[in-house]
Amino acid sequence: YNDELAAVAQEWAEHLIRNKKFEHKPNNPYGENLYINIKPNKPAEELPTDEAALSxxxxxxxxxxxxxKGLFGKEPKRKKLLMGPDTGHFTQLVWKKSKAVGCGIARGNNAIVVCCNYAPAGNVFDKFAVNVDPAGHR
Structure with missing residues (x-):
């Protein structure tokens, strides 16, 4: 776990809540995954705990x-990665070369946001075959 990555993630999560936005941080040098849980018109107590939101x-x-599935051990075509089903959160989560992670959690506006940063960043074109192993394989 990396405190510097966590601090950057925390700052961005707070920015998103404060500005009522949900978007990736521009020019982020790290890999980034985002999650939001919104409960409009509900009390804040109905939002999950920080631990539950992270989980x-x-x-x-x-x-x-x-x-x-079907892409493990292959180099997916860029079009499939960009236009196909969303798999970038998964691939960043398991990316072999990403050695550090740090997460931030912010709440407000009937929402909770989780932001996790990874270093070095994953999801590098032409590097998927060597960095994304089949589930359970190390």
Missing amino acids: RSIAMWYAEVDDY
Whole structure:
């Protein structure tokens, strides 16, 4: 776990809540995964705890593995990566060369945002075959 990455993620998560936005940080030198849980017109107590939000975000990102099947050990075509089902959260989560992670969680406006940064960044074109192993393989 990396405190510097966590601080950057925390700052961005707070920015998103404060500005009522949900978008990736421009020019972020790190890999980034985002998650939001919104409960409009509900009390803040109905939002998940920070631990539950982090757990749900990781589970959702990893669930993209189902759309990545058939691509393990291959170099996916850029068009498939950019236009096909969303798998970038999963691939960043398991990217071999990413050695550090740090996450931030912010809440407000009936929403909770989770932001995780990874270094070095994953999802590098022409490097998927060597960085994304089949589930359970190390």
